[in-house]
């Protein structure tokens with residue numbers, strides 16, 4: 419990408435915020451925890467020394483709602499920082515650590531299935547050893 423275009427992209431990029439959530443302690447019937455938003459995993463949380471933490475931070479970035487993704491990969495070709503990949507189910511996934519929140523992918527997605535994360539959409543899930551997820555807490559307290 420030409421440098422002038424990159425300068426424009428960074429100029430329109432929004433600063434990434436961070437949501438901090440807390441919840442009641444979770445027992446160890448699960449192998450990991452996930453914070454999900456509309457079916458997208460926006461944070462995976464592993465146990466530390468056999469205990470799950472009762473809080474986590476989530477980067478406020480764009481993410482793909484998997485139900486609407488038709489695997490066209492237009493977003494991948496448009497992202498200026500290569501923050502998007504296809505997962506094992508051939509669905510687009512955005513890495514929030516790389517995303518600069520420019521919104522280009524959301525504008526270009528033909529099914530409008532790329533959204534900016536809203537804290538109200540976040541819920542806590544537990545994942546078992548077979549990879550099945552179960553809702554633990556629908557509304558997370560922000561700290």
Ligand code: SF4
Nearest residue numbers: 487488490491493527
């Ligand atoms: S542009 Fe939209 S529909 Fe196409 S791969 Fe990306 S997220 Fe999926």
Ligand code: SF4
Nearest residue numbers: 497517518520521523
């Ligand atoms: S993932 Fe989307 S919002 Fe994030 S940098 Fe790439 S094009 Fe911009």
